[in-house]
Amino acid sequence: MLIDSLRKKGIDNEDVLSAMMNVPRHLFMAKGFEERAYQDNAFPIAAEQTISQPYTVAFQTSLLEIKKSDKVLEVGTGSGYQAAVLLELGVKLYTIERQQELFKSSKLLLNNLGYYPYSYYGDGYKGLPSYAPFDKILVTAGAPEIPENLSEQLKTGGIMVIPTGSRHSQDMLKIIKISEGEYKTENHGKFIFVPMLKGKK
Ligand code: SAH
8 A cells, every 4th residue: 555655646757666565664663553554644753863755765765766786875774674675685885884783673674574785874964984985875865965075985877875064954966976086966845854973972
């Protein structure tokens, strides 16, 4: 039913939809919220963060135009749900989380389910320079501006999807790196994310 509702809301990337069909979202929810896992809503997780709304996961993942074996950087591992969806699509995933509690719990859960991203505890504003460049970069927290480190760590021809704006409303930007220092930016509408914060906790 959830997947059907995403189709009705305009998600038409069948690879993304079947990846989401394969990920048991209830396992990524906080205690007490499991029953609501297949509703199209964001929900609270530990450390005052949220698991993204399925529509948002589907929308961001579609914008990334994922190809199998893409090298992808995710900023904001959170529950690990979006990471699992990307791994279902066959990417090589690097994911960073600044909340130690979430870093630990998502890594354990993903590994228990047979998903093995390269998980890092740190500040996503810095990206992962030693593993750059990336084919795709996905930011799953609301950024006040586009972090220069991340644009630099994108391959030429690569795509970054990043919600950018104020604390209470962000524009979903799709940034395509045309050449070194040259980018094309598309705006895909308003979303609301928890904030992208500096440093680690
Ligand atoms: N992709 C997640 C969404 C979690 S919400 C999911 O599917 O559940 C966004 C996450 O980004 C939060 O866990 C928050 O702690 C994290 N975050 C915020 N700023 C960050 C930063 N600078 N570096 C890494 N993670 C960050």
